[in-house]
Amino acid sequence: MLGRYHHIAVEGPIGAGKTSLARRLAALTGAELILEGADENPFLPRFYEDRERHALATQLFFLISRVEQARRLSQGELFTPATVADFMFDKDMLFARMILNEAEFRLYRQLHDGLRPPAVTPDLVIYLQAPPATLLERIRKRGRPYERQLGEAFLTDLAKAYSEFFYHYDAAPLLIVNSEHLNFADKDADFELLVQRIQDMRGMREFFNLGV
Helix, strand or coil, X not given: CCCCCCEEEEECCCCCCHHHHHHHHHHHHCCEEECCCHHHCCCHHHHHHCHHHHHHHHHHHHHHHHHHHHXXXXXXXXXXXXXXXXXXXXXXXXXXXXXXXHHHHHHHHHHHHHHXXXXXXXXXXXXXXXXXXXXXXHHHHHXXXXXXXXXXXXXXXXXXXXXXXXXXXXXXXXXXXXXXXCCCCCCHHHHHHHHHHHHCCCCCEEEEECCC
């Protein structure tokens, strides 16, 4: 069904629904599912309590984890029929620029450039968008205790950073999805609409927007 895509990456800000969609796409295609694993980062709850103090440790943990995941993706191309991931390594600097001070960012960038694995370019990137208020509502609904500190201002800045990143992104075919009125986790009809939209893709940059 989606056989022309060996590696699909689902991206978007916190609360956009990328992990739920990645799970469904992997289940549909029989692909290997590779998740960013935010819940495995022991510094993340501390970061939400005191961002300035724990930002660097949080970001370094993610960096090491993503390097290992990217290596798996690179090696897996030889052994697995397909992979679906809820992250892409190319956007790793996005969070670092947002949360680190100038000195920390210089250090982080040096480590990032030194550890960077062989490039893994997806065959398709699905970028999920949603208004900050919608993101905040979804985050609160899923009820992770450490995310209670998140506010709409932070999500607004994050959504803007994603928008700017993907405005310039041209390394792979990109499907930009407004997920405000879509529920891929619980509504089969929404998921089927998206799958059909993926199948119909012909250009390098296309959009999918479902009105109310």
